[in-house]
Amino acid sequence: MDHFEYRDGRLCAEDVPVADIAAKYGTPAYIYSRATLERHWHAFDDAIGDHPHLICYAVKANSNLGVLSVLAKLGSGFDIVSGGELARVIEAGGDAGKVVFSGVGKTPEEIAYALDQGIKCFNVESEPELHRINEVAAQKGCQAPVSLRINPDVDAKTHPYISTGLKANKFGIARELAVETYELAASLSNLNVIGMDCHIGSQLTDLAPFVDALDRLLVLIDELADKGIEIKHLDLGGGLGVPYDSETPPHPRDYAAALADRMTGRESLTLILEPGRAIAANAGILVTKVEFIKEGEEKHFAIVDAAMNDLLRPSLYSAWQNIIRVEQSTQAPRRLYDVVGPVCETGDFLGRDRELAVEANDLLAVRSAGAYGFTMASNYNSRCRPPELLVDGEQVFVVREREKRKDLWKGEYKVP
Ligand SMILES: Cc1ncc(COP(=O)(O)O)c(C=O)c1O
Numbered sequence: 379m380d381h382f383e384y385r386d387g388r389l390c391a392e393d394v395p396v397a398d399i400a401a402k403y404g405t406p407a408y409i410y411s412r413a414t415l416e417r418h419w420h421a422f423d424d425a426i427g428d429h430p431h432l433i434c435y436a437v438k439a440n441s442n443l444g445v446l447s448v449l450a451k452l453g454s455g456f457d458i459v460s461g462g463e464l465a466r467v468i469e470a471g472g473d474a475g476k477v478v479f480s481g482v483g484k485t486p487e488e489i490a491y492a493l494d495q496g497i498k499c500f501n502v503e504s505e506p507e508l509h510r511i512n513e514v515a516a517q518k519g520c521q522a523p524v525s526l527r528i529n530p531d532v533d534a535k536t537h538p539y540i541s542t543g544l545k546a547n548k549f550g551i552a553r554e555l556a557v558e559t560y561e562l563a564a565s566l567s568n569l570n571v572i573g574m575d576c577h578i579g580s581q582l583t584d585l586a587p588f589v590d591a592l593d594r595l596l597v598l599i600d601e602l603a604d605k606g607i608e609i610k611h612l613d614l615g616g617g618l619g620v621p622y623d624s625e626t627p628p629h630p631r632d633y634a635a636a637l638a639d640r641m642t643g644r645e646s647l648t649l650i651l652e653p654g655r656a657i658a659a660n661a662g663i664l665v666t667k668v669e670f671i672k673e674g675e676e677k678h679f680a681i682v683d684a685a686m687n688d689l690l691r692p693s694l695y696s697a698w699q700n701i702i703r704v705e706q707s708t709q710a711p712r713r714l715y716d717v718v719g720p721v722c723e724t725g726d727f728l729g730r731d732r733e734l735a736v737e738a739n740d741l742l743a744v745r746s747a748g749a750y751g752f753t754m755a756s757n758y759n760s761r762c763r764p765p766e767l768l769v770d771g772e773q774v775f776v777v778r779e780r781e782k783r784k785d786l787w788k789g790e791y792k793v794p
């Protein structure tokens with residue numbers, strides 16, 4: 379069951395009509411479903427079953443405190459890429475001991491903060507980073523738990539901007555250098571080598587690259603064991619895709635079960651997964667109002683009050699996200715529209731050539747907007763970012779207020 383569905387022709391978020399939410403809180407607005415977030419997280423967690431594991435939700439997908447607090451209450455771990463994300467996890471009630479810290483450019487200050495908070499592990503992406511973490515840990519007189527992010531060099535077959543496990547990408551350590559880099563890590567006295575990690579890309583719709591990467595890393599784990607380096611956890615990263623359009627990615631349940639299956643007989647090796655999109659994307663929508671219908675010379679435009687600053691994915695990746703009416707019933711004619719925002723960029727669109735029946739003041743919902751939606755929003759064109767609302771049954775929580783115009787220059791100063 380989807381938690382965004384039509385009831386009597388009205389799109390509902392769980393038990394609340396979206397039009398009622400829009401009337402009360404205005405548009406544009408992000409709306410999330412707690413039940414969907416929980417269901418998706420459990421799909422991963424349940425499928426792995428008894429094999430030791432940890433689901434570390436990728437905070438970058440949706441870092442709202444309300445969302446993080448829902449997942450923290452389930453006992454989730456978290457994958458972070460900055461000190462800011464760690465602060466959010468802690469503020470939301472998450473357990474720092476279940477946090478893995480990814481990213482190619484961790485600063486000494488971020489490393490020190492993460493050590494102070496007692497995170498589970500740093501996912502290290504280069505040799506210089508190993509030395510930096512070792513130095514910061516030495517200054518603190520402690521040992522930093524580390525895992526090396528290895529590039530298994532599998533082709534994830536996804537958009538080039540979001541493919542990460544290839545030789546040409548900035549991420550991770552080359553497979554050929556893996557053993558020597560592990561030996562270096564093991565020789566540094568303020569590091570405690572505990573894990574192996576990879577992340578091959580995002581929005582993957584095929585199971586094969588994941589299984590391929592897993593198999594390649596298991597070979598490496600055995601090779602390291604022969605050299606006396608014991609790996610306690612294998613983190614396979616995130617990347618499972620969602621059906622935005624006609625894609626048919628494996629269900630999280632089947633994906634997690636397939637991976638857990640490959641780990642049979644390795645009960646001392648904990649499996650970590652870092653799903654972001656697969657948990658959050660379809661747990662959210664962006665609601666927007668049609669301001670005008672404009673008849674262009676070649677196209678019809680539905681000019682809406684949300685723009686690329688609110689939802690960047692269509693402009694940045696030519697990503698397709700479904701756009702639907704909030705109230706099904708209408709007398710408006712069905713035509714092809716470009717759904718565009720008010721930002722001064724030709725690339726400011728939410729959808730192109732969409733068959734819709736719309737007129738001014740209608741409400742539209744952009745689906746699958748719960749991941750990489752608000753987190754990638756900006757104030758471009760000095761636009762206030764939208765509010766974030768989290769629905770739980772019949773209740774609506776304002777988990778982030780709409781920005782106010784005067785928030786836009788907070789921390790900026792005029793010159794005398
Ligand atoms: C290291 C790492 N882990 C997890 C994720 C989450 O990916 P996704 O949202 O595709 O599951 C990403 C983003 O691609 C990432 O870079």
Ligand SMILES: N[C@@H](CCCC[NH3+])C(=O)O
Nearest residue numbers: 438540580581691749750
């Ligand atoms: N932001 C991207 C995904 C990047 C994943 C992070 N490594 C998207 O919206 O699809």
